[in-house]
Amino acid sequence: MTDDVEQQPLRVVVADDQALVRIGFRLILESEGIEVVAEAEDGEQAVAAVRRSRPDVVLMDIRMPGLDGLEATRRILAAPSPQPPRIIMLTTFDLDHYVYAAMAAGASGFLLKDVTPEHLAAAVRLVRTGDALLAPAITRRLVERFARPTAPDAAAPHRELATLTPRELEVMGLLARGLSNAELAARLQLSEATVKTHVARILGKLGLRDRAQVVVAAYETGLVSVGAAAPDPR
Template identity: 70%
Template sequence: MSRPPLRAVIADDQALVRTGFGMILAADGIEVTAEAADGIEAIAAVRRTRPDVVLMDIRMPRMDGIEATRRILTDGDRNGTRIIILTTYDLDHYVYAAITAGASGFLLKDVSPEQLVAAVRMVQSGDALLAPTITRRLIERFADRKEAKAADAHPDLSGLTPRELEVLRLLATGLSNAELAERLFLSPTTVKTHIGRILSKLELRDRVQAVILAYETGLIAPGDTARPRSTEDDFPGVTGPKKH
């Protein structure tokens, strides 16, 4: 039996962006269930159509993407909707606020069609941290301004096994599931099981929230890395995001 198509909502105050992204997703078999021109319309569209993924612009009239993300995920956890933030600049300071509100990652608006489709499918599956080179840079930019707490002082982390803590540390450096499996001499299935248990124990929605928690608790420090990565690792054939 074939699986139902992945469903998406596009929220952006520019009609051309909505139309262009919609055409790209539809060409790859992703159903665009609704479009929204502002945050209020986005919330209504999500409640009405229950999509798998929302592409959410930050700056929109009436209600911005940050508040819309927060409200959608407050009552949207039950249906597993995930949100990708759209931004014009790769270090937009509003993006961090949106991710901490529960978004699963973010994309620059000038991404290629291949990047867009890959990102939507990655976030929907929960299998990979979206664009680690960009996301990690953003998290580090803000994490080093926070006062880190000792990892063992966090009540949730104390419930993780030593192996789960090790997986969380490596996950926070941006390693994919395949790289985690290779590093820890585990099968990909076992890695997924560990990550699922980590998210469940910490009551986190996805890997992005796990990365943020790892930085904020001091489990990993800004600048820690397991292996240099590039956007090429996640989007083959793409050299990286355009600088502004």
């Protein structure tokens, strides 16, 4: 299924209140054969553009006038859709509490605005498949800083954690610490295909969209402790 998705044209909406940023991202993506189907300068326009053009991925600035990127993300992902887009949050800062809130709302990851052209194009392709979490080490720091595992209702949405096998819990914990599929495979002495199967089962059992939400769930349920060091995959 992933291979079929990768063969289809990749369609992107770019939402940012700075015209130069939108132009720059458009040029980078189109030079890589990625189609930018719409641009938006605020959250309202982003929601409308997604509804109209049905993209695969949205590059969403967090801080925009009027409706910000966080609320726009919530509205986009709350709208009925057989295939909602993956949303990548754009920020100038590598630790921004809005990014954590957006990930908890369903965004698939985030990028700093000074991302290299090669990383931007690769990130859009990766997040489209849901196969990889963007900037996992930075995302882990972000979640560690803003997650609140002791909140009264923090674990309520994820009581299904009990349905995971010991191996799936192990994979989820390592994934939340920022390990890639290749690193997971090496550490657990499994094939990458088997790792992908475990990740898919975790997503299905917990009703999560992608690896970004797995990270959030792992910290909020206490499966991974805030401040826990990333394990050495070697």
